[in-house]
Amino acid sequence: MFPNVLTTPAALHRAEKEWPDGVAVVDDQWGHRVSLTWPELADQVRRFAAGLISLGVQHGDRVAVWAPNSFHWPVAALGVQYAGAVLIPLNTRYTVSEASDIVDRAGARVVVVSGAFAGINRLAEVLGSSIPQGRTVVSVPLDDAAEADGVLTWDALMATATDELIAQARERADAVAEDDLSDILFTSGTTGAPKGVMAEHRQTIHGSHAWGANGRLSGTDRYLMVNPYFHTFGYKAGILPCLLFGTAMVPLAVYSPSVSMEVVAKERITVFPGAPTIFQTILDDPKRTEHDLSSLRLIVTGATIVPVVLIERLQSDLGVETVVTAYGQTETSGFITTCRPDDDAVTVATTCGRAFDGMEVKLSEQGEVLTRGLMVMRGYLDNPRATAETIDADGWLHTGDIGTLDERGNLTITDRLKDMYICGGFNVYPAEVEQLLSRFPDVTEAAVIGIPDDRLGEVGKAFVTVKPGADVSPDAVIAFAKEHLANFKVPRVVEIIDALPRNASGKILKREMR
Structure with missing residues (x-):
């Protein structure tokens, strides 16, 4: 319909x-x-x-x-x-x-x-x-x-x-x-x-x-x-x-x-x-x-x-007849998949449901969730390069999420290609936070990950390196972040370390931080 x-x-x-x-x-x-x-x-x-x-x-x-x-x-x-x-x-x-x-x-x-x-x-x-x-x-x-x-x-x-x-x-x-x-x-x-x-x-x-x-x-x-x-x-x-x-x-x-x-x-x-x-x-x-x-x-x-x-x-306990869960991104107006009203509790809790009417979902060879259809955005404002990187020539939007599809087409998100985490229902993109923390006096590098939190789902933890001999207070770094970022983006924990873990090509290994 x-x-x-x-x-x-x-x-x-x-x-x-x-x-x-x-x-x-x-x-x-x-x-x-x-x-x-x-x-x-x-x-x-x-x-x-x-x-x-x-x-x-x-x-x-x-x-x-x-x-x-x-x-x-x-x-x-x-x-x-x-x-x-x-x-x-x-x-x-x-x-x-x-x-x-x-x-x-x-x-x-x-x-x-x-x-x-x-x-x-x-x-x-x-x-x-x-x-x-x-x-x-x-x-x-x-x-x-x-x-x-x-x-x-x-x-x-x-x-x-x-x-x-x-x-x-x-x-x-x-x-x-x-x-x-x-x-x-x-x-x-x-x-x-x-x-x-x-x-x-x-x-x-x-x-x-x-x-x-x-x-x-x-x-x-x-x-x-x-x-x-x-x-x-x-x-x-x-x-x-x-x-x-x-x-x-x-x-x-x-x-x-x-x-x-x-x-x-x-x-x-x-x-x-x-x-x-x-x-x-x-x-x-x-x-x-x-x-x-x-x-x-x-x-x-x-x-x-x-x-x-x-x-x-x-x-x-509440007597609610219908409980459903869904999955989407801003790039799709928030709509990719949804559970249906007659799905059982396990399906609703453990999957994101099936594609909305007007949308298609498939997985790439790497397991990335791809979607196309009526809700996919026109593109990014003044950023044709990012648009081309996100929506391929066949119209598939690359979500950056890793998932699985069961035999009924129910999608389950298992990981993120991106480092984004969700704090209190809001997406947080570490790169934005890292750029800000790197501007704090005497901080040389910063890397942010999401860590579990009972109330908010995930909160940010920042690992920072500082100039030799510098005296940087984690509380001062957090206070700096609060001045410039929305509350849900502010790391709750800051840990000062000697060096960030990297692979042979110099890329920071966030999985080791986690």
Whole structure:
């Protein structure tokens, strides 16, 4: 089954006609409750798009969004695309220097940013950086810090939406083609430099539709969104499947077991995707039985190893009918393989399932997982060489992962060709971290690996060598990393050694470190 619309504006038009009374989003955060039907959401999206047009945003321009999960995010994201522009999601854990680099490389004309969140005032950081130079900064009103000199507030932007501009926005929306870019998500590459993954509307919509169809989403579902919207799990496996199937979005900016369970009970949540650690904390919470979680019917997890006992407990202790796992990469909009709702617990826990509809999977002679199909990206932004190295002449995307396929086509990832590890559900690419650590005074070389962690799955451990006679403190190296890297990239352990292990050709042997 394939979607009958292939752009997000077309999907929004369909949603407001198909579910005129259906709830699109419920946001009960920040001290006030917002509930929008699909026509009301569409109206907000059109007004946002009209506001962007008033700022001079043209078809194909880029707009960055740096904000936590709230109803503003889908309005902004869909509004960007409704105006014919390209969405640039920014990780809320980025430092301002990381965000500035991506904003510059993407050529974003507008940056939508929140104020205080998780103890950091992002808006103040942006205003103190080079980001506003030649750009418009739009503030998301999550708190009192949304107003500042040199900032266009959310309400002020929406107020610029005249009837004439809204009519222009509709024209822009109708002109969006399925092969136009929908978004550019940045993911660190093995060279250490972030790479922008360019996805077209049709690639994004095909993936989101396949995900929603596999989960059997419908207009009666209510989806708790703890996965961050800047990530494919929150955006392309969250916002967009809801748009395509009429499912109500319930965003949550900060995860905690107690708050999540309260929301599940209050909002009668039926769909709850997240990393395995989320569900482990809920299952182990001593107050779990005080909350009515009986409405849950679907849990989707993955991004790391999933214990079989976790799948079994979700079904037995929580009474969840369907638990599935999946596998994907940003280069495929997050969609390569998935378990099916009727798979048994062992299959769900020990494999990544079979190829999504519209995708193919095979193994190379070296055992590398290759995939091609409807969800594979257009390529990397301004990097044709990396694109050619990743997608071969026959259209197969080389994932860099090693795996096996069973007789039913279920994929199991056994190793990584790349050194990437997963910390708390986020990919960490050691080369990026190593480059930074090598800039610390008196450090001569650095090598980073992932080591097991009970809470986060894996965390970073850095091995560094220093200049003869130098006095380098591991704590100081970690503090330096915290200044320049998102928290999930910061090594938890730094070990100073005399020399890094190498092979005969001089290549560092990380397997010996492990």
